[in-house]
Amino acid sequence: MARVFPEGRLVYGMQLPIQSQSTLYAEPWEAAAGARDLAEIARAADRSGFGYLATCDHVAVPRRLAGPMSTVWYDPVATLSFLAGITEHVRLMSHVAILGLRHPLISAKQYATLDHLSGGRLILGVGAGHVQEEFEVLGVDFARRGAVLDETLDALRAALGPEEYPEFEGGLFSFRDLGQLPRPAQERIPVWVGGSSPAAVRRAAVRGDGWLPQGDPREKLPAQIARIARLRAEAGVTGAFEVGAITEALYVGEPGWDTGRRTLTGKAEVLAESLREYRALGVDQIQVRFRSRDRAELVDQITAFGAEVAPHLND
Template identity: 75%
Template structure:
């Protein structure tokens, strides 16, 4: 699940999150750890321009700092950047941060990456906004080298070159942490298919997912890529049980059996990891929803 509090876009944030903070993040992360959730996720924006602040808000916790903080409060749950805008910085700087996170967490990192969409962020940091797709392609290739098992990784691309430069600590995972690529545009799907270890779609509705997944498979086959690959999806907002309050017309609610039946449709499409978000009016209700999902719905989704 994507963590609450750490990003507060008007699209999905709950009112109670505006006054929440570190204690709430720790409580949710520990609940995810306790109840068997696969990962907790944190997304990235460096700075939000005034023209977008009303819709996006300016609350975007740094993913490396946040996930490192929560790694120390948990034991098992994996730590996903969903997504890191890695084209904003040199891949060796990104590798240093995320290799350290993987090392300190005992190998729990999933590095989710995306192209980004806020021009002002790129401009103020001196990054290439117009060419961000090509930059991300090369950055993913460079990160594969930099996060591998070699203490002195080597890479030679059009924009980035490095050799003879050692970085320790190395990631705990071997041969390297997985890299999942976010985005649903044709370019993002192609990037995920040929460069990623997994795909993180961005809001594709159910009726669009089968076509996207078929494109992924065709692109991987054409490129001769045979390594394991994780297809993801983001479920509709959920509420386990009868809410008794207006949770919005797009929310899936009801008994565990009904929710499980609905969510199993994702597996039938070929989805292998499903990100969930629960409607709630406060931290306690969110924790109750997580527990209800873990005990009532999740067991009905197992193969």
């Protein structure tokens, strides 16, 4: 597997606002935003050298969780396909797709088409999921979701490969003599596994081409990265592997408003110096998130980061 991004350089990407609106991270202005706002933000990131744009995945949110999670969760394939048509260079990532909710041939059809239409810009980020009712209503065993995801990943390796008639034989899924065109533009779709539980980290190490932590603070990353290296060695897995991290909330410059005590703020050089520590820990790509009060401020932050902070990330 070839790397998505150049080795030895710290790359930056972002989870898009608007498309998921959990109260854990959504800004108040996102509630009234829509497609035009999403498009402007995506274009700004594309112009500013972002490595990827990411979207989340939930099919249906139960009432008991709707307070903290909200029910605003755009479909990742539809959203990324929309963004593919209005951007040129930035990679398009599902962070993360809950693949166990769908038959692997359905996921293969959707993501192969997305990769084909985008000219090979897909990164398939995957995760096991955590909302029990979501699995139950779709007839998927929530208790076995890890095992379901493992086999789904194996099946997708075949279904997203170069063959028009892929073949797979497993305990849950089997298919042959069923053709799917178009094929992905990429020879091999990069699969980055999300999650920080022991099972998720093992899955990333053994089955993934990269790891997407679920909010691990900086001090916990070295042990996790070392565990991945150990698991890969024990399993005899070789080849490129890309480690990610989600940074603290950022604000380029002096905000002049309360951005929260955990937000990194200040001059570009100060922010870059702090973010370079991720590279020293063994991280290949950072997912950044900016505090903002409206779309215009977020676009300004994205632009400032690309112009002022990014040039110093690899000093």
